[in-house]
Amino acid sequence: MKQSKLLIIGQKNELFNLLATQFGADFDYDWLDPALLRSELKNANPSLVLLLHEAGKDLETHAYIQQELVDVPVVFVHERHDFQLFRDLVRAGAIDYFVIPEDLNGLENQISILLARLTIRSEKDKPASFKRGSGQVFAFYSGKGGSGKTLLSTTFAQTLKFESTAQVLYIDLNLQFGGGETYLAVETARSLLDLEPVIDEMTEQHLRNVAAKEPLSKMELLISPCDAEMAEYITEDFITKLIRVCRRAYDFIVIDLPVHMDERTYTALVEADRIYYTMAQDTPSIHVFKHTEKLFQKLGVATADRLELVLNEVGRDNELSKKDIERFIDFPIAAEVRRDIKGVQIAINKGETLRKLPEEKKLTPVAKDMRKWVISMLK
Ligand SMILES: Nc1ncnc2c1ncn2[C@@H]1O[C@H](COP(=O)(O)OP(=O)(O)O)[C@@H](O)[C@H]1O
Ligand SMILES: [Mg+2]
Known part of the structure; x- marks a missing residue:
């Protein structure tokens, strides 16, 4: 089975459609319905995860992703500013956070940079670095x-x-x-x-x-x-x-x-x-x-x-x-x-x-x- 380096986890809602329209043609990605997280995530092997906001579920989903995909960076996407949630996710180890559509370009840049860097890393076969917070x-x-x-x-x-x-x-x-x-x-x-x-x-x-x-x-x-x-x-x-x-x-x-x-x-x-x-x-x-x-x-x-x-x-x-x-x-x-x-x-x-x-x-x-x-x- 072909697997993309980028995995988007989130419901197929407006936020998802926005992203798909914006860079669906530029990046190859897989999509996972959060309802199937527990059965499907273990079969995935992405280099980068894009987690889309889902009311009340973000911290729990994020924790589960980290547990299953140790060392895979998670970027969080929301349609509104929520600084408390942002802080909690970063503390939990999420590496970045974007508000869409406000910062679509920023997100696109970050994804290209990360994907490029992650390729080099796996080619050089670098040892996985430890997860760390942002402090x-x-x-x-x-x-x-x-x-x-x-x-x-x-x-x-x-x-x-x-x-x-x-x-x-x-x-x-x-x-x-x-x-x-x-x-x-x-x-x-x-x-x-x-x-x-x-x-x-x-x-x-x-x-x-x-x-x-x-x-x-x-x-x-x-x-x-x-x-x-x-x-x-x-x-x-x-x-x-x-x-x-x-x-x-x-x-x-x-x-x-x-x-x-x-x-x-x-x-x-x-x-x-x-x-x-x-x-x-x-x-x-x-x-x-x-x-x-x-x-x-x-x-x-x-x-x-x-x-x-x-x-x-x-x-x-x-x-x-x-x-x-x-x-x-x-x-x-x-x-x-x-x-x-x-x-x-x-x-x-x-x-x-x-x-x-x-x-x-x-x-x-x-x-x-x-x-x-x-x-x-x-x-
Ligand atoms: N810029 C300064 N001006 C005046 N006194 C200072 C200054 N920097 C340090 N001291 C004094 O020098 C002494 C040693 O400082 P301290 O911070 O305890 O050093 P260290 O922790 O490196 O051993 C202390 O009494 C401190 O108050
Ligand atoms: Mg001292």
Whole structure:
């Protein structure tokens, strides 16, 4: 039996007719009546599924498709905007969403791109990639302690939450007292360890139950257990699973990592979409960076198009200029954050966060630089 790469699942209604008229001649496709999903889907072998909206059934049908056709991308089509449904489907793993007829051209382009890419993939016989949600993971790392990982990652996450409508999760993976909750002025008895018993069937609900909320921005956070012995239960496998569930539940996941490179730090670095490397503008920081870069190479942590520098404690008395850094290190500089001993110190001593309100007028230099960075990144 001949099988097309594209499978359309949906009732033969107006939406279907629209699509068939628009690109029926351009793409070869098979069609499956959703009523026959359970008996017929297992016989299908598409590279791409187009799921048409059917009131009240979308999430269930989508889940069934994912279960039967592991790793086959699903694009969802609706005749109206439904952001809640869109978000739920993307969290569940749908890769894209189109409103028809408004975005017929966009859909057509996306299908051609995906079909072209999927052909190349099967020809090269690439191993199937894991299913993943759409949340982006930013890991803050540095080979040097005291370079601002925790201060900047907490402020970055909090600012992201203030400056967007995104769902933001901060994870402290220091696996000993990381200090993130101090900067965020949050007290919680719960920690990552509370997820350990459910790690194999962890759902978004488990995450939300354990995560604490930063009261001002409502950003959520997961902190490390304070007890170093208990932290032994947090394994490499735990971290992989945790990050993958987080991707489905949140739009942005900000991870604070310790300097210490073990399997767990390594795993988070590999899973991250972007690594923000925090450093000062001085010679020791360059030496440590070079050393870290070699270590990343040896361990297989990819850095091209992933690693960006964050220059911290920028001030007039810096030993090296930004130009010097650019001369020695061949990675883009994502942001420059000024040194503001007083502003940071006052906030810490008062048990306050650097950001307090969504549209704050009077920001300290660190908060201001972070805001500029986050806004440019959101664009
Ligand atoms: N831009 C800055 N201005 C003033 N103080 C800073 C700045 N960045 C970091 N610090 C201070 O430096 C110390 C180390 O920062 P921290 O974020 O804990 O580093 P790390 O997590 O990399 O060990 C903290 O006391 C912090 O408040
Ligand atoms: Mg730290």
